[in-house]
Amino acid sequence: MRDKEFACRCCNANPDNRRGFIAGAVAALVAVGSALRPSTALAAGDAIRDAAPQPGDFLTWQAKSKRGPHLTLDDLKMNARQLVALPVDPASGTVRDGSRFNQIMLTRLDTGELDEATLARSAEGVVAYSAMCTHDACPVSSWDGDTRQYVCPCHQSRFDATAGGNLVSGPAYRPLPALPLRLSGNGELVVDAPFTARVGGGR
Ligand code: FES
Numbered sequence: 001m002r003d004k005e006f007a008c009r010c011c012n013a014n015p016d017n018r019r020g021f022i023a024g025a026v027a028a029l030v031a032v033g034s035a036l037r038p039s040t041a042l043a044a045g046d047a048i049r050d051a052a053p054q055p056g057d058f059l060t061w062q063a064k065s066k067r068g069p070h071l072t073l074d075d076l077k078m079n080a081r082q083l084v085a086l087p088v089d090p091a092s093g094t095v096r097d098g099s100r101f102n103q104i105m106l107t108r109l110d111t112g113e114l115d116e117a118t119l120a121r122s123a124e125g126v127v128a129y130s131a132m133c134t135h136d137a138c139p140v141s142s143w144d145g146d147t148r149q150y151v152c153p154c155h156q157s158r159f160d161a162t163a164g165g166n167l168v169s170g171p172a173y174r175p176l177p178a179l180p181l182r183l184s185g186n187g188e189l190v191v192d193a194p195f196t197a198r199v200g201g202g203r
Pocket of ligand 1: 133134135137154156170172
């Protein structure tokens, strides 16, 4: 009789067993939740790393040994070879290094040398362009300081840093996509708008 009073009506189980079952189920759910959370966080992290430069992003060195500090105006010497940078998500501090198409060339030039549109996109003379050639997407790694032109070593396409990355010569199809910049109150370089065109090779 006593056993019958304490038995569960739906499953005929002892209440102690039911409590054990519920506790076990809750523990299992917690375990599943814990197992899922890291992968969800990883996926979110990957999405941030893969995303193209966003307005408000800071910039840091592409070289892993120097990554971390935000680039400022003072990190760029006038008319020196391009510095290759990556965008940094300001909310999480994540470097957007998930795609090579996120590599950005920075060059500091005299503001008087820049055409009107290039000047408007620059941060006190610092211009930014995609580092991927618009021919076959080689890294544009050379600089001709005399002509203010970027030179792609793969097939010698040349691009004018003072005039919107316009194609000067070579087999590339388009100007280099430009990345508008501004300065933060602390003198850090900040992305002001997305790339002006599709990044990568091809028409
Ligand atoms: S990939 Fe740059 S010129 Fe061909």
